Amino acid sequence: MSSAVVRRHERRISPVFLAVLAVMAVTGWAVWTDFAALPGVAVFMFVVSAWIVSLCLHEYAHARTALHSGDTSVGARGYLTLNPFAYTHAVLSVILPVLFVIMGGIGLPGGAVFIEQGRIRSRWKQSLVSAAGPLANVLFAVVCTAPFWLDALDGVPPAFRYALAFLAFLQVTAALLNLLPVPGLDGYGIAEPWLSYELKRKIAPYAPYGFFVVIGLLFVPAVNGAFFDAVDALMRSLGVDGLNRLCGSELFRFWQGTPPEAYCPL
Template structure:
């Protein structure tokens, strides 16, 4: 009985996550209805809360896949409760991604849940555990862009449309960055089980610096331009225009004041 109760509590959705979900719903409603006196504030809270929800689901996907692959320790660590405070690196998983959204409009791939890899047998399982997180971002992006590629925008308020477009931008950038085969990112985790022991051992010391390396490259104008060209191409294929993502980001940065171009946009 005690064991069953313990396992149930390990998988009970955290009130912290439910609170974030509630903020997402309320601010989404405020953005849709125009209830907020300053629409940008509602958009900021809606996108930020929804982004944190996606980060929680990203980490949950890693943990849940690990659980079904043999690592039963993830429950005791609180990873299955969707509580962001339970993650091994709350700073990397939640705080830094939110800061990067505010500063640069980039979906920072965070980390991490600690998976006891020794409990897991089979290279495919290891690869799937690593892929589960960014695949969640892909799914989130598909959901956010559904009104666009389904041509179902009739009646959708402009501010809400812009907010969805910006949120989709964050999900696509997060998925793309996460899938890069760079040590320390999920993309490398997908291919790592298939590398020789010697290669893995040589690469391992560089893993803590992989994310820094990626963002250092993104500071280079040429690399940054190519990266966002790819992002724009993906978003356009999903029915989202440059104007919509731009205005979504402008609304999000409400402290910069209103943008006349976006205010006049249809």
């Protein structure tokens, strides 16, 4: 098999990703047209599938940036196919973040693709590889909120507007959490190339626990309040008020049986 064929195979979009994309498109259409008998179910399916798409794009951004920075091994590992099951930690990258969205309603950082840092000689490029994932979330949030900050909501069905607001909220929370300079998260990955070898050696044993430390800190009221104040400020800067996001969250949790019609007209 020639190297050209291998390269095409390594970059071919995974059928798994295409299937998730199709679910997102169909359920998005169902939300837009009010086709579903239960709009909450359609919103739930749309948001979850779109969230998985964003997780794939997050990891793809890491891998693609690494590829152009010198790490050609990402292709052989399947990272360029957008297959969510090709990641080093599929549970951390996809399953756990999806469960957290369902249970807690926040965009949880996922696991990372494995990058051979030794192939990337420039510290700037190493930092950029880590920053690429959160930047993908930021771009996704900007796209989701475009009707809001463009003042183009006329003709957008309320349920679809609420779903976009909640989906953007997930992207913003994911980006902010990932950018924290905590070992194991992308924020630390951005800073790590600039740290001394001795300091990195001392921090390395704690890297596997950084993810769980962040989750634990979110249960501290002061930290939780400061974090979500920052999220709300960013959402407002994107033109999304708290009510639209709350309505999206209520529709998403259709199983709770809370009728949102009182303050979220459909």
